[in-house]
Amino acid sequence: MLRDKTIVLGVTGGIAVYKAADLVSKLKKQNANVEVIMTEGAANFVTPLTFQSLSHNLVHMDMFKELKNYDIEHISLAQKADVILIAPATANTIGKIANGIADNLLTTVVMASKAKIIFAPAMNTAMYQNPIVKENMDKLKNLGYEFIQPQTGLLACGDYGEGKMAEPADIVEYVISSFVKKDLIGRRIVITAGPTIEPLDPVRYMTNFSSGKTGYSIAKEAADRGAEVILISGNTPLIPPKGIEVVNVKTTREMLDAVGEYFDTCHVLIKSAAPLDYRPKTVSPIKIKKKPGEQDELTIDYIRNPDIAAYFGKRKKEQIIVGFAAETNNLSEYATEKMKKKNFDFIVANDVTQEGAGFKTETNIVTIIDKDGNSNDYPLMHKKDVAKIILDKVSNILKNRS
Template identity: 75%
Template sequence: MLKGKTIALGVTGGIAVYKAADIVSRLKKLHANVEVIMTEGATEFVTPLTFQTMSGNVVHREMFSEITNYDVEHISLAQKADIILIAPATANTIGKIANGIADNLLTTVVMASTAKIIFAPAMNTKMYQNPIVKENINRLKSLGYSFIQPGAGRLACGDYGEGKMAEPVDIVEYIIDSLVEKDLSGRKIVVTAGPTIEPLDPVRYMTNHSSGKMGYSIAKEAVSRGAEVVLISGHTSITPPKEVELVKVKTTEDMLKAVAKHFDFCDVLIKSAAPVDYKPETVSPIKIKKKENEEDELIIKYVKNPDIAAYFGKQKKHQVMVGFAAETDDLDKYALEKLKKKNFDFIVANDVTKEGAGFDVDTNIVTIIDNKGIKTNYPMMNKREVARVIVDKVKYILDNKS
């Protein structure tokens, strides 16, 4: 996903240095080239050898080290970096850069670079709330520098409050979003995600194992590329991207009505949700009690829910529609039937019995079949990578619609 991109990671002297090692690992897994620059303070917490081993590159530390090639080090690092990430970013380093001080290799590289600069602050709560630190941060923001909001919680010093460096997974997602081309600006995309529920009585309901991870990944990919995204979601525990319009629903009928409000005005509908196909014919107004006789059976009559995908497949005019097929057998057969019946432009199919392709995991193994019958199999990827494949295909269809 980050192949061909160079991330210069500035590591400064704070206890959150241990998280920086995780950042390097995650960036390398996405095929980024990572050049680590450590301040003297950072080396008191973690040895350069750790970052050298993980990044596969020599760690840069000293301004006036012995010359081993004809590159001026701070200039060459500044020029090759697509992004300079400073994580953890201490109050000291933030203050130096805000005031134009370049007295070590990291601050000098920042001064010499025209790349996007991203800070991930990490410090004691009182330091983070200090008016001088706030002024320095606001000054840098006004000059176009970016900051990843720190979290709140118990800090290494024992205090509780703001100042915890953002988690590596969130920092890497921020970097990905910063490098993505905004090629879907002006497009409106509706994404459905997660399971619906159908109540049996006031305390019980039926649902399925969908976690919503795939749909949320698609929404995040689309919004990072400039699209206006409406995310219509059943119950999940996932935090949605801040930039999306989130619509929470419960039942399949709720989801149908929510999609209907946006369908006529959208360019794309991506149906990654797992709506429940059947619902109880009647919902008990009181809790259903267990029978005393062990031989007694509880019999519930179910009726069909509306088929959201089929309904909008018949309604579509200019919209691109994407469907999903989560199957346990005869994957191609059932996916093709669903593709034709519901008038999708393409369908994303996966065998949920395969390890790494089921519900509530961070990876997927998909096959994409388009409405011309062309089938493409993909290897196991994380769901953000799958989301990129799906959104790329949507973009191609949008660009080539007559």
Template identity: 70%
Template sequence: MLEGKNILVCVSGGIAAYKVVDVVSRLKKLNANVNVIMTKSATNFVAPLTFQTLSQNFVNVDMFEEPKTWEVEHISLAEKADLVLIAPATANVIGKIANGIADDMLTTVVMATKAKVIFAPAMNTNMYTNPTVKENIKKLKEYGYEFINTNVGLLACGTYGEGRMAEPEEIVEYLKSSFYDKDLKEKKIVITAGPTIEPLDPVRYMTNFSSGKMGYALAEMAKNRGGNVVLITGPTHLSPPNGVKVININTTREMLYAIEREFDDCHVLIKAAAPLDYRPETVSDKKIKKGEEALELKFIRNPDVAMYFGKIKGEKIMVGFAAETDNLIEYAKGKMERKNFDFIVANDVSKEGAGFRTNTNIVNIIDKSGSVSEYPLMSKDELANIILDKVVGLLN
């Protein structure tokens, strides 16, 4: 989503400037074109050469230094930018911009740009809660500027409280989401992801190969598109997207109960998890010892989570998944009809690039009319947006 975008990063003089080095590095890895402006005080914390090396562009500090092109530098940067990030945004720079002061390269560019401007504040708690600073932030928000929330944590001054700048990954996620249409705004999207597990004894359990990557991609993209996202996830090694409500579960029954608590006011349920269909009839309270004979366990059916909610979904949109190894379309169509999905995403997990734990997928999407749309190998992020496009179409 950031590939080819022109991101202007404005660094002001605060200790959190060191974090912006990581922000620029992450943006470049996402193939954004990054330009950096620093205030003179910012150069006391990070050398311009650091940002120049990472961004692969000249770093602007002085309004009156020798121009690198025949263009008026601050106007050129302002007009070229698709998005402007001010990080760290100190009380000083917030106050200047709120009151129309343009006395250096950073504030002049912000005054001249028509691009979206996003502040990532960083300052001492007392400064952050000062009425003047609060009033300046309020004024800028009314003008249409955006602010990334600060975190509560240990500050450079040694105190613990509000005013810590958002972490680099949080800032980059916010920037990515800025380029999406907010077509899921005010929609509650419940997404399930990952496997479930069923214990056999205190040290063993059964599960499946689901990694949760598809469900997590859907959660991130739905959040980027403005959705109020609830991610109900079985055990995975993935980090959930920022800004998403996460509910961790283990068993299939726990997943059902978690969905039930979120279901009444949701608009969309996307069943990307792979809950186990069976569980042991009894769970041993002691470790099962190895014996001479074969081990026999009796399994009973778990509740069918998708079928349960398919019967009561009413006008809600419900999306299912079918991971098969043969007769893909036939099995997927049958599953969609039985469970009352609005459409189903079917993939043959025996195909290279479409199996479990991959970052890609190859799918067929089948709708209620029986129409089958084939999609070639693509990233799970790309597929997530295709699925959400179809959800938006049904919501509208």
């Protein structure tokens, strides 16, 4: 994700420095080049050797050390940085930068850089809520600096409140998203994901093997690209991406109603869910019991559920609708027929019998067919990469219409 990117990590003096070590490790796992600048206060908590071992680079601290060559350190770091991330960011460092003070290597690099600057604050609740600190953060935000919201929890001082540094995994996700093109700002995208369920009795239900991973990957990618995302999710244990609106549903009819709440005001509907086509005609009010005898059979009558995709395909005006087809044979034929019948702009089809392309996998092998007859086959890839391809196509359609 961060290959060929240089992250200059500013580590300032606070107990959350121990999290910064984990942060370096996670950034390296994303193939980032990490250059660490430590303040004198930070070195009182963790030694520079720790960060040197994790980053595989020398740690930078002294602005006034003897030059070994003409590579002036603070200018060199400022120029090579794709992002400067300050984590933990103390009230002291935030205040210095907000007021143009450059009295150590970190603040000097920040002043000399044109890179994106991201702060991950960490401090006592009273300090974080102090009007002066708030004023400094607001000033920096207005200048284009970015802040990762701290957590609320038990702090090192024993207090419980706001000011705990965000978790390293969340910070890494924020950094990754900062490199994603923001081509969907101002667009409202409704995404359905996961399976629906239909009850048989109070303790049993029917469903399918859909995991929701594709829909959740699309939701995250869309949010990273600036879209307003409404994720209408069926029954799945997946954790929704941050910063999106989530509507949880169970049955196909609930999913239909939920989409209906947002359809008229959305720009794009992405139907990656796998709603059940049928439901029991009658739901037993009590648990269905086994009958004695090995040859006994249970018969259940089913009726059709509403076809969500077809319903909104008929209602659409300017909306883009993306459909999905999970097939076991005649992939292109069935997918094309489905796309035309349900008035999709394009359809994402996969053969679930192929290894790596079925339900509950992290990968997929897809064919994308559009209403103009264009068809593109894609090799085995992670569902996150499939999401990028889908949204690239959505973005191009939106650009061509504007």
